[in-house]
Amino acid sequence: MAADISEQPEVYAGLIDNGMSEISAVAAAIAERRPRSIVFTARGTSDHAALYGAYLSEIRLGIPAGLASPSVVTVFDARPDWKDSLVIAVSQSGGSPDLAAVVKAARESGAMTLAITNNPNSPLAAEAEFHIDVRAGHERAVAATKTYTAELLALFLLFEGIRTGDGKLEGTETGLLSKLPELASDVLTHSTAPDLAGRYRFAERFVTTGRGYAYPTARETALKLMETSYLPSLAFSGADLLHGPLAMADPGVPVLAVVGSGPGGKAMHDVLGRLENQRADIVIVGSYDLQGQTARMATPDIDERIASMLDILPLQQLALHLALQRGENPDAPRGLKKVTETV
Known part of the structure; x- marks a missing residue:
């Protein structure tokens, strides 16, 4: 991997x-x-x-x-x-x-x-x-x-x-x-994923979120965490997060928020404020800084369409290092194979 x-x-x-x-x-x-x-x-x-x-x-x-x-x-x-x-x-x-x-x-x-x-x-x-x-x-x-x-x-x-x-x-x-x-x-070389993996080694679940072009990144991140580290991970658009799931946010549930500088990222600001009010453990992925964030995985300030191809990179690394920290083999997740044939 x-x-x-x-x-x-x-x-x-x-x-x-x-x-x-x-x-x-x-x-x-x-x-x-x-x-x-x-x-x-x-x-x-x-x-x-x-x-x-x-x-x-x-x-x-x-x-x-x-x-x-x-x-x-x-x-x-x-x-x-x-x-x-x-x-x-x-x-x-x-x-x-x-x-x-x-x-x-x-x-x-x-x-x-x-x-x-x-x-x-x-x-x-x-x-x-x-x-x-x-x-x-x-x-x-x-x-x-x-x-x-x-x-x-x-x-x-x-x-x-x-x-x-x-x-x-x-x-x-x-x-x-x-x-x-x-x-x-540059993103891969300067990633802080190994350090964050050490911080969240004993996490029991994750929430991932983003809006617009960042929402697929949030969903893909949740899947990577589940299939490599077997961590229950829930992905929500920022808007959907406010429609009920926000209630589960607390300091014990890390939130990985993908936030760029375009319209999708700006639409996340209210969501982040609400998460901050609930003292959620927030990791920002992107170029935006939130006063109450735990950490930021820095990625370039670039058009959101292109940002989707960059923001996922440190999150893939996070899934990899979390699996290793937890003693799992990210290359061969249990019960899975490379080609899944469904009908």
């Missing part, structure tokens, strides 16, 4: 240098056909990448987006009408039968279909009309790290390419991406 995490700057650089033309061609083809809605299907970690994609779709393109439940097709044998929609399946392995079944049903109903995987020879890639290879290379650990962030970058490139219409990025986005590998390397 440590090796997989450390390779993410290299994966970013590789996808930008070698995958742009493929993604640009797919984006241009989709833009030409003007889908009226976008539907994602995914499981596990890839579901969180899909949620990030849904935010991109609605914020950047103004196209309604949602996440399909594969069981609608595979368990209940229903066939929704996805005509005029773009159905995107996101999967590291591309090997889960339920996702392939959704793509097959969507294609039969007249939808455009796209698979985003780390395996161009997978059944899912073969089932879809279009495919994007995230080019993350072999991932050693069961817990997904570099494949997740590669999916985020691929989705960013895809949606910004659709937005321009010709698949190419605008100058602002190109400039942001040029800094990404170096920024990722």
